[in-house]
Amino acid sequence: MSRRPPHSSAAETQEGNEPVALITVSQGKREGAFGGPDGAYQATLVAIEGPRPATNSRTGEEFSLLDWVFAIEGAPDDACLVWASTSVASGPKSKMYGYLTALLGGRAPAVGQSFEAADLVGRQALVTIRRDEDGWLKVENVSAMPAAVPPQPTPAVVTPPAAPQVNGAHTLRQRLAQAQPKQDLPF
Numbered sequence: 001m002s003r004r005p006p007h008s009s010a011a012e013t014q015e016g017n018e019p020v021a022l023i024t025v026s027q028g029k030r031e032g033a034f035g036g037p038d039g040a041y042q043a044t045l046v047a048i049e050g051p052r053p054a055t056n057s058r059t060g061e062e063f064s065l066l067d068w069v070f071a072i073e074g075a076p077d078d079a080c081l082v083w084a085s086t087s088v089a090s091g092p093k094s095k096m097y098g099y100l101t102a103l104l105g106g107r108a109p110a111v112g113q114s115f116e117a118a119d120l121v122g123r124q125a126l127v128t129i130r131r132d133e134d135g136w137l138k139v140e141n142v143s144a145m146p147a148a149v150p151p152q153p154t155p156a157v158v159t160p161p162a163a164p165q166v167n168g169a170h171t172l173r174q175r176l177a178q179a180q181p182k183q184d185l186p187f
Helices: 095-103 172-179
Strands: 039-055 062-072 079-087 124-131 137-143
Touching: 062 124, 062 137, 079 095, 079 124, 079 137, 095 124, 095 137
Parallel strands: none
Antiparallel strands: 039 062, 039 124, 062 079, 124 137
């Protein structure tokens, strides 16, 4: 009778009996993680994962978390994802309620309203991202898209041509002030 070491399993070999590593050191970030700078970005909700169990580090109390996966618009497909977690609490003071309000275009959900993932996936929000002191991405805020912002990537910045100088005035404000008739006002 052969005996395997305590850490081995039948899943440790691939076809052809090639060994499969137990541990592979990664680059230290999730696959597909956003690689851009900190800031506020237009993003689309692409998945809601969970719930998964978690434990409060101060009280030891167990609770459940949902992971919200957003894709940053305009980022490369292989580096566009950010993850944010909320508890499953959905009352008006909860973080989840804020996410729902943002994904519903700034309209707060009604008490008793229910959602499936399919009701929310594909919706857009403005996601504010910061890296912590260890370099990990943190979603600081999820808010509704401003009504004036079209749901598409922002075009490149175009520098307007220099305004012509008229009578020594460089700016539109200066030119308008020069064009106004002088009035003798008593004050």
